[in-house]
Amino acid sequence: MNNSDASGSKAHAGPPGAAPGPAIVVEDLHVRRAKTPVLQGLSLEVPSGRIVGLLGPSGSGKTTLMRSIVGVQVVQSGRIDVLGLPAGSPPLRKRVAYVTQQASVYDDLTVRQNLTYFRRVLGAPASDVDRVVGRTDLTSVADRLAGSLSGGQRGRVSLAAALLGSPEVLVLDEPTVGLDPVLRVELWALFRSLADEGATLLVSSHVMDEAKRCDRLLLMRDGALLADDTVAGVLATTSTLDVEDAFLRLIQRSDAARATGAPA
Numbered sequence: 001m002n003n004s005d006a007s008g009s010k011a012h013a014g015p016p017g018a019a020p021g022p023a024i025v026v027e028d029l030h031v032r033r034a035k036t037p038v039l040q041g042l043s044l045e046v047p048s049g050r051i052v053g054l055l056g057p058s059g060s061g062k063t064t065l066m067r068s069i070v071g072v073q074v075v076q077s078g079r080i081d082v083l084g085l086p087a088g089s090p091p092l093r094k095r096v097a098y099v100t101q102q103a104s105v106y107d108d109l110t111v112r113q114n115l116t117y118f119r120r121v122l123g124a125p126a127s128d129v130d131r132v133v134g135r136t137d138l139t140s141v142a143d144r145l146a147g148s149l150s151g152g153q154r155g156r157v158s159l160a161a162a163l164l165g166s167p168e169v170l171v172l173d174e175p176t177v178g179l180d181p182v183l184r185v186e187l188w189a190l191f192r193s194l195a196d197e198g199a200t201l202l203v204s205s206h207v208m209d210e211a212k213r214c215d216r217l218l219l220m221r222d223g224a225l226l227a228d229d230t231v232a233g234v235l236a237t238t239s240t241l242d243v244e245d246a247f248l249r250l251i252q253r254s255d256a257a258r259a260t261g262a263p264a
């Protein structure tokens with residue numbers, strides 16, 4: 001695995017506004033779910049102020065890793081630090097936001113009422129509701145009941161709620177699933193502007209095409225990392241032209257290494 005970042009050096013501090021050093025450090029993480037080992041000795045770093053894509057087939061452990069990072073997953077062993085604090089520490093509650101695959105909204109409240117409720121729970125400023133409605137392009141539906149929205153719109157309400165209080169780390173589990181290409185591009189533009197302002201984003205996806213929008217990629221398979229590199233780095237080390245082919249090449253290499261007992 002190559003550990004160079006978008007600019008070639010993992011020590012690079014990221015854009016202005018980003019904290020120095022990695023936002024997330026995972027070391028030798030072991031997680032079982034229902035007694036089945038899912039993550040077995042995973043180690044990685046997520047640099048501050050970057051968009052890191054977490055890609056891999058269904059069941060490869062992406063959600064389990066994200067749950068561990070936000071502190072809602074029981075882990076067997078290993079270390080996870082987020083913004084220099086152990087994952088799940090109370091001070092991280094307002095500094096780290098997690099958007100799950102299922103939209104977390106109250107159907108019998110309007111978009112604005114949902115966001116006002118979450119804003120109060122978080123203690124975020126009142127002006128934040130209009131700010132996040134605007135950033136997620138929900139102005140035209142702000143006074144509609146969440147239950148009457150499309151799946152994509154409900155997902156954006158969850159994302160808007162995650163932006164309340166301007167968290168430093170955003171962990172987004174498949175935020176673009178089911179969205180049309182135009183909305184997808186708009187959401188990636190929003191992610192880029194958040195990273196430019198200094199936020200760190202860990203974004204999972206099945207869509208290999210989205211990989212090119214990330215600063216770095218974590219390619220997962222069977223609970224292990226096949227690559228932790230920039231898009232350019234992944235393509236160069238696999239001699240491929242797109243991430244899907246690169247992923248297939250890495251899987252072939254790892255299968256061949258398993259068959260011969262050699263390291264991948």
Ligand SMILES: Nc1ncnc2c1ncn2[C@@H]1O[C@H](COP(=O)(O)OP(=O)(O)OP(=O)(O)O)[C@@H](O)[C@H]1O
Nearest residue numbers: 033034036038056057058059060061062063064065
């Ligand atoms: N609640 C659970 N109880 C038992 N096993 C689980 C549970 N949730 C997930 N698993 C198992 O853990 C493994 C990793 O699942 P995980 O959801 O982390 O993968 P994923 O890469 O996020 O998949 P997807 O892309 O489909 O969301 C899978 O084998 C899955 O069956």
